[in-house]
Amino acid sequence: MKGRLRTQVGQLAHRSVLRTLRQPAQIVPALVFPLFLLAVNSGGLKDATNLPGFPTDSYLSFALAVPFMQGALFSVMNTGTDLARDIETGFLNRLALTPLRGAALLSGLLAGAVVLGLVQAATYLIVGLVAGAELVTGLGGALTIVALSVSITVAFGSIGLFAALRTGSGEAVQSLFPVFFVFLFISAMALPLNLIQTNWFHDVASANPVTYLLEAFRSLLFEGWDLGALALGFGIAAAVLAVGLLAASAALKTRLVRT
Amino acid sequence: MASLREVAEQSQRTGIEVEGLVREFKNGPRAVDGIDLDVGAGEIYGFLGPNGAGKSTTVLMLTTLLPPTAGTARVAGFDIVSEGPRVRASIGAALQEAALDPLLSGREHMRLQTALHGLAKPEREERGQELLARVGLAEAADRKVGGYSGGMKRRLDLALALVHRPRILFLDEPTTGLDIQSRTALWEEVARLAADDGVTVFLTTQYLEEADALAERVGIIDHGRIVAEGTPAELKAEIGRPTVEAVPADPGDREHLAGVLERFGPRAGTSPRGAAARLEGGEAQLAEVVRALDAEGIAIEHLQLHAPSLDDVFLAKTGRSLEGAGDPEPEPAPEEAVGAA
Numbered sequence: 001m002k003g004r005l006r007t008q009v010g011q012l013a014h015r016s017v018l019r020t021l022r023q024p025a026q027i028v029p030a031l032v033f034p035l036f037l038l039a040v041n042s043g044g045l046k047d048a049t050n051l052p053g054f055p056t057d058s059y060l061s062f063a064l065a066v067p068f069m070q071g072a073l074f075s076v077m078n079t080g081t082d083l084a085r086d087i088e089t090g091f092l093n094r095l096a097l098t099p100l101r102g103a104a105l106l107s108g109l110l111a112g113a114v115v116l117g118l119v120q121a122a123t124y125l126i127v128g129l130v131a132g133a134e135l136v137t138g139l140g141g142a143l144t145i146v147a148l149s150v151s152i153t154v155a156f157g158s159i160g161l162f163a164a165l166r167t168g169s170g171e172a173v174q175s176l177f178p179v180f181f182v183f184l185f186i187s188a189m190a191l192p193l194n195l196i197q198t199n200w201f202h203d204v205a206s207a208n209p210v211t212y213l214l215e216a217f218r219s220l221l222f223e224g225w226d227l228g229a230l231a232l233g234f235g236i237a238a239a240v241l242a243v244g245l246l247a248a249s250a251a252l253k254t255r256l257v258r259t
Numbered sequence: 260m261a262s263l264r265e266v267a268e269q270s271q272r273t274g275i276e277v278e279g280l281v282r283e284f285k286n287g288p289r290a291v292d293g294i295d296l297d298v299g300a301g302e303i304y305g306f307l308g309p310n311g312a313g314k315s316t317t318v319l320m321l322t323t324l325l326p327p328t329a330g331t332a333r334v335a336g337f338d339i340v341s342e343g344p345r346v347r348a349s350i351g352a353a354l355q356e357a358a359l360d361p362l363l364s365g366r367e368h369m370r371l372q373t374a375l376h377g378l379a380k381p382e383r384e385e386r387g388q389e390l391l392a393r394v395g396l397a398e399a400a401d402r403k404v405g406g407y408s409g410g411m412k413r414r415l416d417l418a419l420a421l422v423h424r425p426r427i428l429f430l431d432e433p434t435t436g437l438d439i440q441s442r443t444a445l446w447e448e449v450a451r452l453a454a455d456d457g458v459t460v461f462l463t464t465q466y467l468e469e470a471d472a473l474a475e476r477v478g479i480i481d482h483g484r485i486v487a488e489g490t491p492a493e494l495k496a497e498i499g500r501p502t503v504e505a506v507p508a509d510p511g512d513r514e515h516l517a518g519v520l521e522r523f524g525p526r527a528g529t530s531p532r533g534a535a536a537r538l539e540g541g542e543a544q545l546a547e548v549v550r551a552l553d554a555e556g557i558a559i560e561h562l563q564l565h566a567p568s569l570d571d572v573f574l575a576k577t578g579r580s581l582e583g584a585g586d587p588e589p590e591p592a593p594e595e596a597v598g599a600a
Contacts, residue, residue, distance in 0.1 A: 093324055
C-alpha cells in the first residue's frame with residue numbers, strides 16, 4: 001500500500017512539476033514582480049536606514065525578505081488555479097475513477113509549489129546578493145533561507161488548494177491574491193516593528209504572522225543566527241501548512257465525490 | 260476484501276443492474292426519477308435522450324462519482340454505494356467532455372493513468388504504447404494534448420479509460436461535437452471492443468444514428484424516466500407506421516395541406532416548410548394521400564415517405580421530437596455529495 005501511495009505521489013508530483021515548468025506565465029511574474037518591487041523599495045526608501053533603531057545600514061538587505069513572501073503569494077494563485085482548472089475540466093473526475101488517495105493528490109499537487117519555491121528563492125537570493133545585500137550567516141544561512149522560502153511557498157500553496165477545492169473556480173482562487181497582498185502590506189514589510197509609530201498599525205503588524213516570517217528571513221540576512229526567530233518562522237509555516245492541508249482535505253472529501 | 264482476481268472474475272460474469280435509481284438535487288428537479296436497467300455482459304447499451312434528460316447524472320451514479328438519493332445499482336456485480344472501489348476497479352469511463360491536461364502529451368497521460376491504476380512499472384510503457392497505437396495516436400503521442408483535434412482528444416480519452424482492462428465501459432456522449440469521420444472511427448473502435456474483447460458498453464448519446472448504429476438495445480430517457488426500451492428494431496416496430504412529409508408548392512397552402520394529411524393519421528415531427536403525418540394505414544396509404552392532395556388542388560413541391568426512426572419512437576413516447584427537446588442537466592454542488600476521498 002505504501003508503494004502504491006509513493007507511486008501516486010510521485011506521478012502527480014511529476015505532472016505538477018511539468019505543468020509548472022511548461023507555464024512560463026506562472027514562473028516569470030513570480031520572479032519579475034517581486035524583484036521589481038525590491039528595486040523600487042530599496043531605492044526609494046533607503047534613507048529609512050538613518051532612523052535611529054533601524055537594524056541595518058542596507059535597506060536592500062532589509063527589503064530582500066519581502067520578495068520571498070511575495071513569491072509565496074504567487075504560489076497560492078498558481079497551485080490553486082491549476083487545481084481549479086482540473087476541477088473545471090473534469091480532470092479531477094478522471095483521477096477520482098482511479099484508486100487515487102486524497103493524500104497523494106494533495107501532496108502531488110504541492111510538488112509544483114516546491115519547484116516554484118526553489119526557483120524563486122534561489123533567484124531572489126542571488127539577485128539580492130549581486131545587488132549588494134548582506135548575508136551574515138553565509139552558505140548555511142543561504143540554504144536555510146531557501147528552505148524557509150520553500151516551506152512558506154508550500155504552506156501558502158495548501159491554502160490555494162483549499163480555495164480551489166472549496167470553490168472549484170479559478171477566478172475565485174485568483175481573487176484571493178489581493179487579500180493576501182493586504183496581509184503583506186499590514187506587516188513589518190517596510191519598517192521594523194520597533195519603528196512603526198502608529199499604534200493601530202503597530203498592533204496589526206504585531207499580530208500579523210507575516211511579520212514574523214519576514215523577521216526570520218531578516219535574521220539570517222543581516223542579524224546572524226537567531227534560533228528563536230527561525231523557530232517562529234518555520235513554526236508559522238508549519239502551522240499554515242497544517243491548517244491549509246486540513247482544510248483542503250476536508251474540502252477534498254466533498255469535492256472528490258465517490259462512494 | 261476481494262482480491263483483484265476475484266474482482267476481475269466477478270466483473271466478467273455480470274453487467275449492470277439498476278432498480279429504482281433516483282437522484283434529486285437541492286432545490287432542483289429529480290434529475291433521475293426511478294430508473295430500472297439490466298445491461299448484460301458484453302452488450303452495447305445505448306442510453307438515448309435529449310440534453311438534461313438525466314443521462315449524465317445516471318452515468319455519474321453508476322460510475323460511483325455521485326451517490327444516488329434512492330434505489331440500488333450493481334455494476335460488475337458490485338453495489339455502487341457500498342462497494343465503490345470495486346466498481347471503479349471494474350469499469351472504465353470517458354465522461355462528457357474529454358478531461359485531459361492540455362500541457363501534457365498523450366504519452367504522459369498514459370503514464371499517469373497506468374501508474375495511478377497500479378500497473379506494474381514494466382507494463383506501463385507497453386500498455387500505454389499499445390493503446391495509443393490502437394486509437395491511432397502513436398505518431399501524436401509526444402505532442403501536447405492542447406494541440407490535438409476534438410477527435411484525437413476523444414480517442415485519447417477512450418484509450419485512458421481502457422488502461423486497466425475494464426470489463427465495463429461508460430461512454431458519456433463520446434462523439435458530441437465530432438465530425439463524421441472522427442465519429443465513425445470512434446464507433447468502429449467501440450464496436451470492436453464489444454465484439455472482440457467482450458467489453459460491456461454503456462453509451463449515452465443524443466444522436467439517433469449513433470444509438471441505431473452501435474447499440475444492441477436502447478433505453479430512451481426523458482425527464483429522468485425511461486420511456487422506452489428495446490432493440491432499435493423492436494422500438495421502431497412498436498411505432499410501426501411510416502411518416503409522410505409533404506411541402507406545398509405555394510407556402511400559403513401549408514395549413515390546408517396539414518389538414519389533408521391529418522385525415523390519414525396524427526401530425527408527426529416538424530417539417531419546416533410543410534407538414535407531416537404518421538400514416539395509420541401504413542405505406543399502402545401513400546397513393547390515397549397523393550389522390551387526396553390532388554383532389555384538393557394542392558400542388559406539391561416535395562413528398563417523402565419516412566420509415567419509422569428512433570426520433571419517431573421518442574416522439575410517440577414523449578410527444579416531442581428528440582431534436583431540440585433538451586434542457587441543461589443540473590450539476591451537483593460539492594456539498595450535495597457524500598463519501599470520502
